[in-house]
Amino acid sequence: MTVWDEVRDLIERGGLDALATRMVELDDAERREVARELPGYLRPERREAGSFEPWRRRGGRGEHLRVAGAGSLGGAAAVATWLNRREFTVFEWERPGDTDALIKVISAREAGWRADLVSRLVLRIRTATSPGLPLVLALLRGTGVTLPEHDPLVLGWLATPPGAGGLRRDPLLDVLLPRIFEAQGVGRALREERSDPPGAGSWLGALAVLSGEGRVSREMLVNGCVSRFLRGGDATDLRFFVRLHELLEPAHAEVEARARDYLRLLPAAPGPVAELALRHLRRLDRLDPADVTEALEGLLFRAEAGLVRTGLTWLDQTLRRSPERADELAPALASAFGHEAYAVRERAARLAVKHAAHLTPLGAETLRAALGALPPDLGRLLAGAVGGEAEHEREPEVFTPPPLTPPDPVGAFPDPPGTVAELVGADRSHDWQEAERWLAGFVRFAAEDREALRAALAGSLQGAHDLYWCENWYVPHEWFAAIAAELVSPGADPGPAVRRVPEAGEGWISGRVMTGPGGGDGGMSFGDLVTGARYYVMCILTGGDEGGGSAWHRAPEEIRPDRLPLEHDVSVPHRFVLRRCAEVLAALKAGTLPPVLLATPTGATGHLDPAAFLTRLETVEAAGAEPLPADFQQALLRLPGTADPEVVARAGRLTSEAGRRAARWLAEGPVEPETRVRWTFFENEKSYHADEREPPPGAHLSPVPRVRIDPTGLPLVDELLGEVRHHHWGEHGRYMTWWPAVLPSHRDVIAARCLPHVLRSWDRPGVHAEYAEALAACDGPVGEPTALLLAFFLVQADPVHGVRLVLRMAARGDLPADALGRQLALLTGQTWVKLPHAVAGLGQAAAQGAHREVWQVIRAALPHVLPGPGKRPRPGALDLVALGAEVARWAGARGEIAGLVPPSRRSSEFGRRCRRLHDYLVRP
Numbered sequence: 038m039t040v041w042d043e044v045r046d047l048i049e050r051g052g053l054d055a056l057a058t059r060m061v062e063l064d065d066a067e068r069r070e071v072a073r074e075l076p077g078y079l080r081p082e083r084r085e086a087g088s089f090e091p092w093r094r095r096g097g098r099g100e101h102l103r104v105a106g107a108g109s110l111g112g113a114a115a116v117a118t119w120l121n122r123r124e125f126t127v128f129e130w131e132r133p134g135d136t137d138a139l140i141k142v143i144s145a146r147e148a149g150w151r152a153d154l155v156s157r158l159v160l161r162i163r164t165a166t167s168p169g170l171p172l173v174l175a176l177l178r179g180t181g182v183t184l185p186e187h188d189p190l191v192l193g194w195l196a197t198p199p200g201a202g203g204l205r206r207d208p209l210l211d212v213l214l215p216r217i218f219e220a221q222g223v224g225r226a227l228r229e230e231r232s233d234p235p236g237a238g239s240w241l242g243a244l245a246v247l248s249g250e251g252r253v254s255r256e257m258l259v260n261g262c263v264s265r266f267l268r269g270g271d272a273t274d275l276r277f278f279v280r281l282h283e284l285l286e287p288a289h290a291e292v293e294a295r296a297r298d299y300l301r302l303l304p305a306a307p308g309p310v311a312e313l314a315l316r317h318l319r320r321l322d323r324l325d326p327a328d329v330t331e332a333l334e335g336l337l338f339r340a341e342a343g344l345v346r347t348g349l350t351w352l353d354q355t356l357r358r359s360p361e362r363a364d365e366l367a368p369a370l371a372s373a374f375g376h377e378a379y380a381v382r383e384r385a386a387r388l389a390v391k392h393a394a395h396l397t398p399l400g401a402e403t404l405r406a407a408l409g410a411l412p413p414d415l416g417r418l419l420a421g422a423v424g425g426e427a428e429h430e431r432e433p434e435v436f437t438p439p440p441l442t443p444p445d446p447v448g449a450f451p452d453p454p455g456t457v458a459e460l461v462g463a464d465r466s467h468d469w470q471e472a473e474r475w476l477a478g479f480v481r482f483a484a485e486d487r488e489a490l491r492a493a494l495a496g497s498l499q500g501a502h503d504l505y506w507c508e509n510w511y512v513p514h515e516w517f518a519a520i521a522a523e524l525v526s527p528g529a530d531p532g533p534a535v536r537r538v539p540e541a542g543e544g545w546i547s548g549r550v551m552t553g554p555g556g557g558d559g560g561m562s563f564g565d566l567v568t569g570a571r572y573y574v575m576c577i578l579t580g581g582d583e584g585g586g587s588a589w590h591r592a593p594e595e596i597r598p599d600r601l602p603l604e605h606d607v608s609v610p611h612r613f614v615l616r617r618c619a620e621v622l623a624a625l626k627a628g629t630l631p632p633v634l635l636a637t638p639t640g641a642t643g644h645l646d647p648a649a650f651l652t653r654l655e656t657v658e659a660a661g662a663e664p665l666p667a668d669f670q671q672a673l674l675r676l677p678g679t680a681d682p683e684v685v686a687r688a689g690r691l692t693s694e695a696g697r698r699a700a701r702w703l704a705e706g707p708v709e710p711e712t713r714v715r716w717t718f719f720e721n722e723k724s725y726h727a728d729e730r731e732p733p734p735g736a737h738l739s740p741v742p743r744v745r746i747d748p749t750g751l752p753l754v755d756e757l758l759g760e761v762r763h764h765h766w767g768e769h770g771r772y773m774t775w776w777p778a779v780l781p782s783h784r785d786v787i788a789a790r791c792l793p794h795v796l797r798s799w800d801r802p803g804v805h806a807e808y809a810e811a812l813a814a815c816d817g818p819v820g821e822p823t824a825l826l827l828a829f830f831l832v833q834a835d836p837v838h839g840v841r842l843v844l845r846m847a848a849r850g851d852l853p854a855d856a857l858g859r860q861l862a863l864l865t866g867q868t869w870v871k872l873p874h875a876v877a878g879l880g881q882a883a884a885q886g887a888h889r890e891v892w893q894v895i896r897a898a899l900p901h902v903l904p905g906p907g908k909r910p911r912p913g914a915l916d917l918v919a920l921g922a923e924v925a926r927w928a929g930a931r932g933e934i935a936g937l938v939p940p941s942r943r944s945s946e947f948g949r950r951c952r953r954l955h956d957y958l959v960r961p
Contacts, residue, residue, distance in 0.1 A: 040067045040071060041070055043059070044056070044060070044071050044105060045078065049098065049101075053101065053104060053134070053135055053137075053138040054137075054141075056101055056104050057104055057138035057139075057142050058141075060105065060108025060109065060142045061108065061141065063108065063109070068108065068111070069109075069111070071105060072106075072109040072111065075102070075105060075106060075109065078102075079124075099124060099125040100125070100133065100138075102125065103120055103135055103139065104135055104138045104142060106119035107120060107139050107143055108142035108145075113150055113154040113157060114153075116143075117154060117158055120172075121158075121161050121169065133168050133171065136171045136172050140175050140176065140179065144179065151176070151182070154176075155173065155176045155177060155182050156182065156185055158172070159177075159185055162190050163189055164192070164193075165189065165192035165195070166193075167193065170193040170196075173190070173193075174194065174209070177208075177209060178208050184212055188220040188221050188222065191216045191217060192220065192223065192226055194209060194213050195217065195223065195226060195227065196226075204247065205247060205250075205252055210253070215257060217261070218262070218278070223277070224265070224270060224273070224274035224275055224276065224278060225273060227240060228273050228274075228276045230277050230280065241284055244281065244284075245285070248285065256291075258281065259282065259285055259287055259295075261278075262285075263299075265278045266278065266302055266306060266310050266314075267301060267302070271307055272309055272310075276309065283313065287317065289321070292317045292318070292320060292321060293321055293323070296321060297328075299318050300314070300318065300328055300331065300332050303318075303332050303336045304338070304339070308344060311336075311344055312344060312347075315332075315344065315347060315348070319351060329355060330362075330365055333355075333366060334368065334369040334372065336351075337349065337370070337372050338372045338373075340376075340377065342377075342380065342381050345373055345378075345381050346381060346384060348373075349384050349388060352370060352388065353392075356395070360392070361395065363392050363395040363396050363397075364396060364397050364399055364400035364403075367396065367403040367404055368403055370385055370388060370389055370404070371403055371404055371406070372407075374411050375407075375410035378946055379945065379946035379949055380945050380946060382410075382412070382415055386415040386416075386418055386419045389404055389419055389423065390418060390419060393423050396423065401423040401424060405420075405424055408425050408426075408427055408428070409428060411427065413427055413428050436884075436927060437927075438885065438886045438887075438888045438927055439886045441847055442848060444814070444845050444848055444849065447640055447641050447642050447644075448640075449640060450470065450473075450638040451470060451474060453473075453477040453481065453637065454475070457486065457489050457493045458493060460475065460478040460482060460490070460493070461493045461494060463475045463478070469772075469775040470641075470778075472517075472775075473637055473638060473778075475517060476517070476617070476634060476637075477633075477634050477637040479517075479520060479621070480621065480631065480632075480634050481632070481633060483524065487524070491524050494521045494525055497521065504518055504519055504522075504530075505529075505530055507600070508600065509601065509602045509603075509606070510600045510602075511602055511606075512772075513614060513615065513618055516615065516619065516621075516622060519600075519622055520622050520625060523622060523626060524625060528626075599623070600619070601615055605762070608790065609756055609757060609790065610775070610776045610780075610787070611772050611776075613667065613671070613753060613756070613757055614779065616667045617636070617667045617668055620665045620666065620667050621665065621668075629662070629663065630662075631662040631663070631665060632656055632657065633653050634668050635650060635664055635671075636668045636669075636672040636675060640781075642777070642778065642781045642814050642816075643675055643777060643781035644675055644676075644677055644781045644782070644816070645675035645676055647677070647680040647688075647703060648687075650672055650676060650699070651684060654699060657695075658691060658692070663693075663695070664695045667753055669695055669699075671779070673702050673707075673751070674707075674757065674779065674781075674782070674783070675778075675781055675782070676702065676703065677816065678707055684703065685700070685703045685704050688700035688704075689704075698751075707783070708747070708749055708754075708758065709783075709817075710744050710745060710746040710759075710785075711743075711745045711746070712742070712744050712785045712786060712788075712820050712821065712822050713820065713821050713822075714743070714821040714822055714860065715740075715741050715743060716728070716739070716740055716741070716863055717738065717741050718733075718736040718739070719737075720732075720736065737867075738863075738867035740792060740795070740825055740864075742788075742790070742792045742793070742822050743760075743761070744758065744760060744761055744786055745760075746758045746759055757779065758780075758783060761789050761790055761793070773794070773805075774807055776790065776791070776808070777814075777815050780817075781815045782815065782816045783817045784812045784813075784815040784816065784823060785818055785819055785822050786817075787812055787815075788812055788819075788823040788825075788826045789822035791804050791809075791822075791826055792822055792825060792826065795825070795826065806830060806841075806842075809826055809827070809838070809842055810841070810842065810845075813845050814845075819851055819852075819853045819856075820853060820856055821853075821856045821859075823853055823856075824853045824856035824859070824860045825864065827843065827846075827857055827860075828861045829870075830842060831843070831861065831874070831875045831879065832861070832864060832870040832875045832878075836875070836877060839875075839878045840878050840881045840882045843878075843882040843887055844887055847882070847886075852887075852890050854890050855894075855897040857894050857897070858893065858896065858897025858898035858899075859897050859901060861875050861894065862898040862901030862902050863901065865911075866911065871912065873912065873913040876920055879894060879895065879920060879924075883923075883924045883927065888927040889928045891928075892930050895917060895924060896934060898917065899917070899918070899921065899934055899937065900934070903936050915946060915947050918947065918950045918951055918954055921954055922950065922954040922957060925958060926957065930958060931960075933958055933959050934955070934958065937951050937954060937958075938951055938952055938955050
């Protein structure tokens with residue numbers, strides 16, 4: 038047996054440790070023999086394994102081959118390439134199993150070769166989760182070679198939080214720790230680090246312990262943090278270094294030695310870094326006055342109100358100690374006059390008045406030149422101390438919004454196909470109007486000229502037999518294909534597949550077991566299907582002999598005589614659409630198809646003219662046929678809210694049961710369900726309603742729509758107008774554009790059924806603008822569900838669709854303004870969406886003519902947006918109050934809003950805006 042035969046046998050049947058031991062024992066000639074044979078062995082292995090997945094997935098021997106190559110190939114470059122071949126790659130979340138064996142064979146090679154290999158492997162590390170990282174770190178710790186500067190290596194070393202004990206003994210600590218302050222991505226990788234408890238598996242805790250022991254240089258850590266601050270970055274990138282710096286608690290002398298660096302951070306560093314620098318600088322009592330002036334000039338020009346207020350306090354303390362420096366610090370003080378926050382401007386103006394007595398004419402002139410940046414009330418206050426004239430209060434510009442433009446009248450529904458040829462060429466896509474036209478045309482021509490329709494459809498059924506392999510048909514065009522196939526070849530559909538569990542002794546099998554006309558098992562052709570052969574499909578997910586699997590099947594009571602999806606598989610409106618298709622197919626098979634469908638709309642919104650409905654019902658009654666149940670109930674739901682007395686009287690003359698039911702519906706009018714939205718939260722694994730129990734701090738609230746109706750005796754009507762189920766509806770949300778046409782006079786019910794999709798999750802289709810626009814064109818009451826749906830579009834980053842919906846409904850006079858205001862406040866307060874986006878959308882709608890309606894929305898939202906006692910206003914609340922003050926003038930609004938004037942924070946910008954709006958509303 039040759040050496041290669043022996044090594045190959047270990048590759049194929051041996052363990053990694055045995056293979057590594059044998060590779061270490063090889064001499065140079067034997068290694069060359071193995072290296073010569075490996076490429077030839079790899080090629081058939083590669084063909085066997087395939088290229089779709091790494092070899093370990095398909096029973097390949099990638100790890101054994103890596104060890105054999107590392108122990109036999111001559112050059113370090115060749116070994117590095119071999120170890121990183123794509124065929125041997127494992128997924129990033131998996132730990133390679135050959136690390137110990139590779140270390141064993143590599144450690145047997147000479148030191149220079151090992152150093153060369155390690156350097157090459159380091160440069161091949163791409164991310165902190167690269168599969169080759171464990172091997173590289175182990176080799177680095179064992180060889181002591183000089184590390185190349187490679188940022189992914191630093192990130193990989195940091196990827197596993199150490200304890201202080203393990204880090205203390207790590208030979209890489211002294212080399213890699215200084216590089217964490219230079220490598221890109223370290224701050225973001227460690228942004229969630231915490232230091233409590235010290236040393237408990239966190240870098241912050243471990244470094245605090247080691248620096249206290251002297252194992253790690255404290256000066257190196259402090260210098261590293263400050264240098265990292267000076268290099269720049271956003272707050273997230275620097276968060277770890279800020280925490281490390283504060284954990285080290287720099288002493289007075291350490292801060293004093295780095296004072297110039299801290300001063301450089303004040304003007305432009307991210308807020309947390311600037312706060313840190315400012316806090317430490319204020320501890321120093323021997324700062325150069327010029328440095329203090331430079332620091333204040335940079336600090337008081339910043340946008341962060343908290344930093345500027347702290348800077349103003351520092352300036353005040355400086356002037357109290359050294360009043361003679363008032364002129365020197367006047368430019369810095371004047372820069373705060375233009376700050377966005379009113380509280381900052383007020384504080385700066387009062388400080389200027391406080392220290393005005395120490396100003397020379399030159400310093401006073403500096404402040405007078407900045408008077409224009411202050412609002413009139415603060416300008417007058419400062420002018421009284423330093424002279425000059427403040428700006429006068431400007432009267433708000435008068436703006437008259439344009440009148441609202443009424444929406445275009447709703448058009449008529451397109452006529453169904455007029456000829457058989459037009460029907461065959463009709464588009465049976467996802468458009469609900471085309472689907473309704475095709476279905477109506479098919480039923481009509483099936484009654485008038487069935488043979489001509491059969492001949493025309495015969496050439497359009499290619500591939501229709503593929504439908505029969507499916508247990509359920511989820512989309513309308515599948516039903517249309519089956520309807521056409523049934524007309525062309527009656528009995529072509531053998532019925533839905535039946536899933537069953539194998540009996541004892543059968544074993545697990547996968548595939549189709551079919552029973553043909555002769556009783557034998559075997560393949561089934563399309564011809565067999567056409568003759569009506571029955572078949573049974575085993576739906577087993579795994580084979581028995583290959584182990585590790587389970588069978589999936591339906592219980593016998595879940596087997597259905599049709600192909601409709603189960604109730605909980607699709608939404609209620611979508612299943613209703615499919616039910617209408619299913620009953621046409623069933624009636625075609627049974628020979629009970631009526632001469633005309635009742636529910637085909639006459640209006641583009643899906644509405645049905647009562648007179649046209651009665652004409653069709655009279656036609657069905659005259660033919661001695663029975664209306665299809667779903668078609669009849671759909672027709673009732675498409676009728677408008679009122680009907681002419683003549684139509685009601687005409688309906689009373691019908692004699693069939695359907696006619697009498699239609700007469701009662703027309704006389705009494707459509708039933709109106711009760712709809713609402715309740716915000717719920719979970720606590721201790723129980724669900725509670727927020728309007729009945731105060732949510733705990735930080736609770737996540739979700740909107741739950743509720744729909745209730747008194748039973749009508751019509752099961753499908755009750756189902757459509759009844760409870761909203763909450764489940765996953767898969768991909769069938771793309772048919773949500775059909776829903777408004779199902780209930781064109783009950784748009785609030787459709788809005789409630791859309792709401793489970795509003796706050797989108799990964800497996801729900803979401804709600805698109807065209808769904809809501811179709812609802813806005815319909816009729817019926819609007820309440821909280823519709824309001825929440827509108828609010829969803831108003832809070833988008835680009836609220837163009839929400840603005841259009843508000844304008845359209847406002848022009849029609851059916852905008853639910855009060856409900857919209859409340860739902861906007863709840864949506865932006867309880868979820869991740871942002872109030873400023875909604876304010877922007879409301880402002881656009883008001884400027885385009887909906888100012889009265891927008892004021893109603895704002896008035897209803899403010900009680901839910903205003904902060905409670907001792908609380909800060911939420912983001913966007915100031916913008917909403919400011920917009921309210923503007924829109925209230927446009928609308929000529931009056932009437933006090935309870936709680937508008939806050940009892941505290943009277944000097945804040947928010948309080949000032951609230952008082953301004955309150956004063957306008959209560960003004961006679």
